[in-house]
Amino acid sequence: xxxKLRPVPVEVIAITLVAVLWMLPMxxxxxxxxxxxxxxxxxTPLIPTQVTGENYARLFAVSEVPRWLLNSAxxxxxxxxxxxxxxxxxxxxxxxxxxxxxxxxxxxxMAGMMxxxxxxxxxxxxxxxxTHLHNTxxxxxxxxxxxxxxxxxxxxxxxxxxxxxxEAAELDNAGRFRTFITIMLPLARPALTTLxxxxxxxxxxxxxxxxxxxTRTEMYTITIGLASLQGNFAQSEGLGFLMATVIFAxxxxxxxxxxxxxxxxxxxxxxxxx
Amino acid sequence: MADLVLTDVEKHYGDVAALRGVSLDVESGDFVxxxxxxxxxxxxxxxxxxxxxxxxxxxxxxxxxxxDLKAPGDxxxxxxxxxxxxYPHMTARENLAFGLRNIGLxxxxxxxxxxxxxxxxxxxxxxxxxxxxxSGGQRQRIAIGRAIVKEPKLFLFDExxxxxxxxxxxxxxSEIVRLxxxxxxxxxxxxxxxxxxxxxxxxxxxxxxxRVEQVGTPLELYRSPCNVFVxxxxxxxxxxxxxxxxxxxxxxxxxxxxxxxxxxxxxxIPVGTRLFVGVRPEDLHLADDGPFRGEVQVVERLGHRSxxxxxxxxxxxxAECPGDVPVHVGEQIAVAPRERSFHLFxxxxxxxxxx
Amino acid sequence: MRSNRxxxxxxxxxxxxxxIFVVYPLLRSVWFSLHKWDLLGTEKAFVGxxxxxxxxxxxxxxxxxxxxxxxxxxxxxxxxxTGLALALVLxxxxxxxxxxxxxxxxxxxxxxxxxxLIWQVVLDPRRGLLAKAVEVDVLSNRWLxxxxxxxxxxxxxxxxxxxxxxxxxxxxxxxVYEAAQLDHAxxxxxxxxxxxxxxxxxxxxxxxxxxxxxxxxxxxxxxLTGGGPSSSTRVLVMYLYESAFRxxxxxxxxxxxxxxxxxxxxxxxxxxRLGAPREAT
Ligand SMILES: Nc1ncnc2c1ncn2[C@@H]1O[C@H](COP(=O)(O)OP(=O)(O)OP(=O)(O)O)[C@@H](O)[C@H]1O
Ligand SMILES: [Mg+2]
Numbered sequence: 001x002x003x004k005l006r007p008v009p010v011e012v013i014a015i016t017l018v019a020v021l022w023m024l025p026m027x028x029x030x031x032x033x034x035x036x037x038x039x040x041x042x043x044t045p046l047i048p049t050q051v052t053g054e055n056y057a058r059l060f061a062v063s064e065v066p067r068w069l070l071n072s073a074x075x076x077x078x079x080x081x082x083x084x085x086x087x088x089x090x091x092x093x094x095x096x097x098x099x100x101x102x103x104x105x106x107x108x109x110m111a112g113m114m115x116x117x118x119x120x121x122x123x124x125x126x127x128x129x130x131t132h133l134h135n136t137x138x139x140x141x142x143x144x145x146x147x148x149x150x151x152x153x154x155x156x157x158x159x160x161x162x163x164x165x166x167e168a169a170e171l172d173n174a175g176r177f178r179t180f181i182t183i184m185l186p187l188a189r190p191a192l193t194t195l196x197x198x199x200x201x202x203x204x205x206x207x208x209x210x211x212x213x214x215t216r217t218e219m220y221t222i223t224i225g226l227a228s229l230q231g232n233f234a235q236s237e238g239l240g241f242l243m244a245t246v247i248f249a250x251x252x253x254x255x256x257x258x259x260x261x262x263x264x265x266x267x268x269x270x271x272x273x274x
Numbered sequence: 275m276a277d278l279v280l281t282d283v284e285k286h287y288g289d290v291a292a293l294r295g296v297s298l299d300v301e302s303g304d305f306v307x308x309x310x311x312x313x314x315x316x317x318x319x320x321x322x323x324x325x326x327x328x329x330x331x332x333x334x335x336x337x338x339x340x341x342d343l344k345a346p347g348d349x350x351x352x353x354x355x356x357x358x359x360x361y362p363h364m365t366a367r368e369n370l371a372f373g374l375r376n377i378g379l380x381x382x383x384x385x386x387x388x389x390x391x392x393x394x395x396x397x398x399x400x401x402x403x404x405x406x407x408x409s410g411g412q413r414q415r416i417a418i419g420r421a422i423v424k425e426p427k428l429f430l431f432d433e434x435x436x437x438x439x440x441x442x443x444x445x446x447x448s449e450i451v452r453l454x455x456x457x458x459x460x461x462x463x464x465x466x467x468x469x470x471x472x473x474x475x476x477x478x479x480x481x482x483x484x485r486v487e488q489v490g491t492p493l494e495l496y497r498s499p500c501n502v503f504v505x506x507x508x509x510x511x512x513x514x515x516x517x518x519x520x521x522x523x524x525x526x527x528x529x530x531x532x533x534x535x536x537x538x539x540x541x542x543i544p545v546g547t548r549l550f551v552g553v554r555p556e557d558l559h560l561a562d563d564g565p566f567r568g569e570v571q572v573v574e575r576l577g578h579r580s581x582x583x584x585x586x587x588x589x590x591x592x593a594e595c596p597g598d599v600p601v602h603v604g605e606q607i608a609v610a611p612r613e614r615s616f617h618l619f620x621x622x623x624x625x626x627x628x629x
Numbered sequence: 630m631r632s633n634r635x636x637x638x639x640x641x642x643x644x645x646x647x648x649i650f651v652v653y654p655l656l657r658s659v660w661f662s663l664h665k666w667d668l669l670g671t672e673k674a675f676v677g678x679x680x681x682x683x684x685x686x687x688x689x690x691x692x693x694x695x696x697x698x699x700x701x702x703x704x705x706x707x708x709x710x711t712g713l714a715l716a717l718v719l720x721x722x723x724x725x726x727x728x729x730x731x732x733x734x735x736x737x738x739x740x741x742x743x744x745x746l747i748w749q750v751v752l753d754p755r756r757g758l759l760a761k762a763v764e765v766d767v768l769s770n771r772w773l774x775x776x777x778x779x780x781x782x783x784x785x786x787x788x789x790x791x792x793x794x795x796x797x798x799x800x801x802x803x804x805v806y807e808a809a810q811l812d813h814a815x816x817x818x819x820x821x822x823x824x825x826x827x828x829x830x831x832x833x834x835x836x837x838x839x840x841x842x843x844x845x846x847x848x849x850x851x852x853l854t855g856g857g858p859s860s861s862t863r864v865l866v867m868y869l870y871e872s873a874f875r876x877x878x879x880x881x882x883x884x885x886x887x888x889x890x891x892x893x894x895x896x897x898x899x900x901x902r903l904g905a906p907r908e909a910t
Contacts, residue, residue: 011718012723012725015718015719015726015729016725016729019729019732019733022732022733022784023732024758025747025748025750025751025758025784026736026747028751028758029747029750032750040756044756044757044758085642086642086643086646087643089639089640089642089643090639090640090642090643090644092639093636093637093639093640094640097633097635097636097639098633098636099633099634099635099636099637099640100633100634100637102636105640105644108652109643109644109647112647112651112652113897114893114894114897114898115651115655115890115893115894116845116889116890116893118845118847118866118869118886118889118890119654119655119658119886119887119889119890119893120650120651120654120655120658121873121886122654122658122661122873122879122882122883122886123653123654123655123657123658123661124650124654125873125874126657126879127654142646142650143646143650145643145646145650146643146646146647146649146650146651148647148651151643162357162359164355164356164357164358164359165359165360165361165362167324167326167346167353167355167359168353168355168359168360168361168420169361169372170325170326170345170346170347171324171325171326171346171347171351171352171353171373172347172372172373172376172420173345173347173348173373173376173377174347174372174373174376176635176639177635178376180639182372183361183363186363187362187363201738204740205738205739205740205741207740207741207742207847207848208847208848208870212874222740223740223741223742223743224742226740226742226743226746227741227742227745227848227852229746230742230745230746230749230852239750239756242746242750243750246743246746246747249743250739250743253738253739253740254735254738256738257735257738261731261734264734264738265730265734265792268788268789268792268793269792269793269795269796270796
């Protein structure tokens with residue numbers, strides 16, 4: 001059969017238009033970020049009339065954005081790394097080692113997943129205030145490694161690995177820890193990747209707790225830094241500069257999204273147990 | 275010297291008794307098959323020997339040494355699992371080397387053993403591949419290779435062929451037998467396939483509900499099963515077993531009545547005794563004057579032979595006849611047993627000798 | 630068999646921070662809420678359920694609850710319907726559609742400050758994108774501020790329900806559609822009689838999950854309107870935030886937090902009940 005030359009269905013055109021409209025805010029602020037600030041006082045066109053890189057150049061010269069990005073990177077990477085380690089250790093034990101009290105402890109941890117962070121924020125604030133640890137990276141990292149979701153995810157994953165593989169390792173004279181490191185962890189790579197991406201994104205975008213804990217500008221994460229820039233743009237002449245900041249600050253997650261898009265989408269869909 | 279000695283091994287899961295006092299001697303160099311119906315404790319017994327399950331009571335000795343208190347890795351056993359349980363992220367070579375590295379063998383010794391195992395199993399071309407890139411039969415060979423390199427005192431197999439397709443199963447069956455002959459090591463093999471057990475093993479252990487029913491060579495078990503359970507478990511189709519009652523008893527002969535037939539056995543049994551008489555389908559043949567008459571219910575034509583099911587009242591008998599036997603469903607026929615082909619069992623099902 | 634006690638060693642590194650940063654704070658929060666605990670005045674008096682009584686009589690609390698529910702009842706249906714519509718359209722295996730799915734999901738990876746910055750500029754009455762079409766200061770308008778926050782939220786978060794619906798759609802066996810085709814079912818009939826009923830479970834789950842997420846709305850409001858105009862967008866978490874970190878009424882704020890926790894725990898319980906059977910399969 002030959003190819004039928006069908007007209008493009010209306011549906012395809014319609015949804016494509018919606019998608020373009022959906023992206024319009026992004027496209028527009030990208031255009032803004034590439035225009036001189038003075039020009040933007042007069043008009044904010046969709047198609048730039050003048051293009052300049054000066055807004056991006058100024059980011060490094062005058063703003064605290066690099067510092068905030070560094071804070072975010074330190075905090076998010078530390079949270080991600082620690083979460084991966086702690087979740088896989090605990091998940092393995094919950095899935096495979098019948099230690100005394102396992103069921104009760106697991107139930108407690110799962111119950112922890114239901115607690116919204118707002119219920120914990122005030123005590124956290126008091127704890128870190130009384131130990132004078134606010135405005136440190138540790139304050140931003142520590143409460144975030146106690147999340148139960150990763151443990152849940154890893155427990156589910158390890159439960160799915162055939163028991164025989166572990167028994168083979170046991171007969172191969174591998175102890176619990178060696179089995180964990182040399183057999184289970186390598187097998188868990190897909191789950192660890194998913195957990196790692198989501199943890200990193202969550203940490204990078206974390207808002208409420210860093211806003212409460214990091215009050216000195218040099219300790220801001222990029223998310224808090226951007227929040228601190230809101231509201232004053234209407235008066236500011238630096239609309240293009242502000243938009244350049246937004247875009248530059250979003251680059252890490254955009255890159256992450258582009259690289260791991262499949263993983264992210266599958267992770268979200270898998271969260272249903274689908 | 276016995277390589278594996280089990281004494282009164284018991285295993286309880288909570289109040290479920292999976293093994294109820296298993297005692298067994300396995301001679302060095304034997305190939306022993308554990309058979310029995312599903313849930314009878316075959317895997318549990320094998321895993322207890324390996325140390326993957328701790329036993330509730332009793333004793334296990336491997337190569338003369340007390341093993342039941344040792345860690346699995348220290349018992350000198352190697353196991354081939356049903357689903358192979360290869361490490362998917364390691365190449366075949368790494369799979370084989372893993373256990374050897376863990377006990378700190380020197381590199382050249384590891385290389386030597388892997389080389390030798392690879393030669394025996396003809397897996398040299400597979401060594402750098404991962405299990406994911408292999409066929410079922412190839413994975414099976416790697417799994418066996420992983421056992422061989424350990425040079426164990428005892429090989430344990432838990433239904434190693436059940437995840438292979440039929441043709442490959444037959445091929446691997448003879449391959450494992452050859453391997454056993456070549457290595458001369460003691461092997462314990464769990465299967466629920468009696469053909470596998472009969473063809474491969476030097477000795478068969480029939481288990482039932484956590485107990486050993488009978489131990490012996492395949493032919494011993496087939497020819498003189500010690501009870502109805504073993505008699506019906508080995509052989510396909512299973513032995514016909516009919517309730518019977520002794521009608522006459524004259525000297526060294528008795529006549530019994532079973533399924534409306536009168537049959538004579540060379541044995542003195544008091545009149546009125548109730549017992550069971552067993553006869554294997556292949557020991558029955560079509561004969562117009564045969565003692566067992568009945569209506570043909572089903573004819574299973576297998577090609578080289580036909581299985582004829584005939585019924586008389588509420589009794590059914592299966593006779594193995596030639597492939598082209600001219601009988602039809604609904605027909606009345608008679609079958610006769612071969613000379614001295616009866617197995618007699620008392621009311622409790624225990625063998626009381628043949629006749 | 631090896632010793633299982635070692636399992637405790639594996640769990641301990643997680644359990645320690647979990648006990649310190651989840652279990653202890655939860656108890657501490659209850660303790661706070663039973664006291665008049667003014668951080669600045671360092672006044673700590675046991676008041677029993679006094680804070681909760683105060684709360685019940687506080688018109689600001691009720692107004693915040695009302696605003697939260699108003700937002701939730703706008704945002705959740707909007708998210709669910711948009712997500713479902715996108716999923717239904719973009720389900721087909723076209724390469725273009727794969728790209729469009731990525732577009733609609735993309736905004737989900739941004740932080741609340743990025744999203745609100747973008748929308749603040751878009752909605753700016755003088756230089757914004759919207760200003761090119763209509764002349765209205767949306768965020769200062771009593772009637773339009775909340776819908777604007779809903780729109781921002783949908784733009785930010787529609788990827789999540791969309792992906793869940795796409796996953797749900799993929800579980801409907803192809804054969805069912807083929808059978809319907811043989812039965813001469815129209816597209817509309819297929820949608821109504823087959824697709825939507827098959828998505829019922831997914832929809833319920835998405836609604837509950839979105840309810841849990843949207844009920845806790847905070848960042849968008851704080852950054853876009855600050856609760857205004859005239860408190861019309863002041864939501865519960867924001868009220869909690871202000872009670873705690875502006876007024877420093879820790880006891881009172883903890884009472885708000887605990888109520889929130891109970892509401893969310895109940896909703897999460899439903900979510901787990903809904904999610905559990907499917908996981909077993
Ligand atoms: N972990 C366990 N907990 C409780 N009961 C168990 C456990 N493992 C096995 N059993 C029980 O012990 C008995 C023996 O099980 P086992 O697995 O040894 O049987 P099997 O002979 O290998 O059967 P199959 O041929 O089906 O593999 C069964 O009744 C089984 O239900
Ligand atoms: Mg078994």
